[in-house]
Structures are given as structure tokens and as C-alpha cells.
Amino acid sequence: MTAAPSPAAAAHRIRIGSAPDSWGVWFPDDPCQVPWQRFLDEVSEAGYEWIELGPYGYLPTDPARLADETARRGLAVSAGTVFTALHRGPAVWEDTWRQVGKVAALTRAMGARHLVVIPSFWRDDRTAEPIESPELTAAQWRDLATGMERLGREVRDEFGLRIVVHPHADTHIDTEENVTRFLDATDPDLVALCLDTGHYAYCGGDSVRLIQTYGERLGYLHLKQVDPEVLAAVVREGLPFGPAVRRGVMCEPPGGVPALEPVLSAARELDVDLFAIVEQDMYPCPPDRPLPIARRTRRFLRGCGA
Known part of the structure; x- marks a missing residue:
């Protein structure tokens, strides 16, 4: 287990961190990405104390080594991340659990308590080609809800972790309609929400309204x-998410939407402990670009009281 961050950081109800995503990391190994050592060095240098694991295999998967590498940089882990395709029914459970088990074990070993669960894309994440329908049938919605509840129960019972489901562009949990349908169909005791303000805005949602309406479901923030100008072109041209990111649809705050001050204010009103992890999609990006952005973003968030 890693060393705990400073008492001052632990005193905040909202704990700010960053993730490999903000360094252009989407895959366990890719020549377009910075080495993991550089990510750890720079995320600490930028003033963050919390990180996510990112894609399994990007950071060392040996808990002792990862604990040493993070602790000596003053870092601790807030969550691991998995992708699932539970709308495909019970036939995918074994493969899903095999993947989840590896990530959950490392997440627990690092002292984290959350597992971020991202639904599978209906487009290929490298080629952007459609691989299935963007709309789920009623039966698939039932499989998604019951599968996610099972995942929440088994992750809790086996690893002591809480799953937080992450609505994401180019997945079946994306728009306000689909997010609220999913939340209404799942047990609050088993399934919490990871609200990603950028993805929700990308898909037309209002993060503040979601927090105010479903605040009891909020377990984690990205x-x-x-x-907005790039997003308008993306919508007009029907671009997939990957090409949209390469065009710069995800931008450095405070230059885009939603405004983060009202989001953080609404989250504070819940009076619960939350992680708020900065995740600026920039794959691929020049290796010298992330650190200056990360520093400016941390200063901006301090100005928001976070």
C-alpha cells in the first residue's frame, strides 16, 4: 500500500488527482505515449497527489514495485479502470471477470477503493469503425443492468471495492436519456456513478443538473x-470520438464547457467524500505538451477552491 497523502490534502471533501489519460495514454503500450516513469515524475511535479492506474499494464502491475514508485513521488492511487460489454449477456461474464479480477486486485493492493467501469465502445477504439449498433434493445438494457449489478456485488464482496460506472462517448451509456435510464434500472447500493464532465457535455448532458438530480448516485468525478466550436463541428460531421480527440475536442480549462466551478460547487453540496480526477483526452500528443497543461489546470482548480 502506498503512503497516505498529506493531512492537508486528506482534509478536503473533494480530492483532486490526475490520470495517464491527461498525458495522452490510452493503451498499455504504444509508441505514441510517454513512458510510465515520465508520467509519474510529471504528475507529481505538476502538484497532484492522487492518480488512477490507467490502462492495465501501462504502470507496473507488481504491487510492491508500483507502491515504491508512487510513494517515493508522494503519490497514491484513487482507482483502477476496466472496460466491460455486459449488455452482451451472461456469455461474456467469464472473460469480463478475468479482466476485472486483475485490475481489482492491483487496485486493492494499492489501497484504492474505487473501480471505474467504462462500457464498451460500439465503435472500434483504434479504427473508429462501427462494430455493433449504437442503440440497445430492451433485452440488452436488461442484461446491462443486471450484469452491472452482479459486477458491483462481486467486486464488493471479493475485493472490497465500489464500482463507479463512467458514461462515455461512443458507448451505450452516453446521453442524458441513456444515463438516467441506466441509473433508474440499477441498484444504488451496488452501482454508483463516475460523472465525467467532458464526456457528458460531449453527449449533450448538463453535469450540474445530473448532480442535483442524482446526487445520491455520485461516487466519483472526472x-x-x-x-464548443470543435464539438459543433464534430456533431455536424458525425465524427467518432477518437478523431474528435485528435481534432482537439477536449480542451484545457477554463477554455471550454462545462464551467467547472459550478460542478465542483454542486458536488460540495452533497457533503460526501469524492475524488475529482483530471482527465484531458489528448491521444496522441507531443510528449512535452501534458506537463504545462497539468500545472495550469492544477492552479486553476486551486482557484476553484479544490
Whole structure:
């Protein structure tokens, strides 16, 4: 287990962190990405004390080594991340659990308590080609809800972790309609929400309204913004998410939407402990670009009282 962050950081109800995503990391191994050592060095240098694991295999998967590498940089882990395709029914459970088990074990070993669960894309994440329908049938919605509840129960019972489901562009949990349908169909005791402000805005949602309406479901935050002008072109042209990111749809705050001050204010009104992890999608990006953005973003968030 890693060393705990400073008492001052622990005193905040909202704990700010960052993630490999903000360094252009989408895959366990890719020549377009910075080495993991550089990510750890720079995220600490930028003033963050919390990180996510990112794609399994990007950071060391040996808990002792990862604990040493993070602790000596003053970092601790807030969550691991998994992708699931539970709308495909019970046939995918074994493969899903095999993947989840590896990530959950490392997450627990690092002292974290959350597992971020992202639904599978209906487009290929490298080629952007459609691989299934963007709309779920009623039966698939039932499989998604019951599968996610099972995942929440088994992750809790086996690893002591809480799953937080992350609505995401180019998945079946994306728009306000689909997010609220999913939340209404799942047990609050088993399934919480990871609200990503950028993805929700990308898909037309209002983060503040979602927090005010479903605040009891909020278990985790991802902070990012979208450039409204780029987003308008993305919508007009029907671009997939990957090409949209390469065009710069996710932008540095405070240059985009939603405004993060009202989001953080609404989250504070819940009076619960939350992680708020900065995640600015920038894949691929020049290796020298992330650190200056990360520093400016941390200063901006301090100005928001976070």
C-alpha cells in the first residue's frame, strides 16, 4: 500500500488527482505515449497527489514495485479502470471477470477503493469503425443492468471495492436519456456513478443538473472540458470520438464547457467524500505538451477552491 497523502490534502471533501489519460495514454503500450516513469515524475511535479492506474499494464502491475514508485513521488492511487460489454449477456461474464479480477486486485493492493467501469465502445477504439449498433434493445438494457449489478456485488464482496460506472462517448451509456435510464434500472447500493464532465457535455448532458438530480448516485468525478466550436463541428460531421480527440475536442480549462466551478460547487453540496480526477483526452500528443497543461489546470482548480 502506498503512503497516505498529506493531512492537508486528506482534509478536503473533494480530492483532486490526475490520470495517464491527461498525458495522452490510452493503451498499455504504444509508441505514441510517454513512458510510465515520465508520467509519474510529471504528475507529481505538476502538484497532484492522487492518480488512477490507467490502462492495465501501462504502470507496473507488481504491487510492491508500483507502491515504491508512487510513494517515493508522494503519490497514491484513487482507482483502477476496466472496460466491460455486459449488455452482451451472461456469455461474456467469464472473460469480463478475468479482466476485472486483475485490475481489482492491483487496485486493492494499492489501497484504492474505487473501480471505474467504462462500457464498451460500439465503435472500434483504434479504427473508429462501427462494430455493433449504437442503440440497445430492451433485452440488452436488461442484461446491462443486471450484469452491472452482479459486477458491483462481486467486486464488493471479493475485493472490497465500489464500482463507479463512467458514461462515455461512443458507448451505450452516453446521453442524458441513456444515463438516467441506466441509473433508474440499477441498484444504488451496488452501482454508483463516475460523472465525467467532458464526456457528458460531449453527449449533450448538463453535469450540474445530473448532480442535483442524482446526487445520491455520485461516487466519483472526472474533470474535463470540451471546446464548443470543435464539438459543433464534430456533431455536424458525425465524427467518432477518437478523431474528435485528435481534432482537439477536449480542451484545457477554463477554455471550454462545462464551467467547472459550478460542478465542483454542486458536488460540495452533497457533503460526501469524492475524488475529482483530471482527465484531458489528448491521444496522441507531443510528449512535452501534458506537463504545462497539468500545472495550469492544477492552479486553476486551486482557484476553484479544490
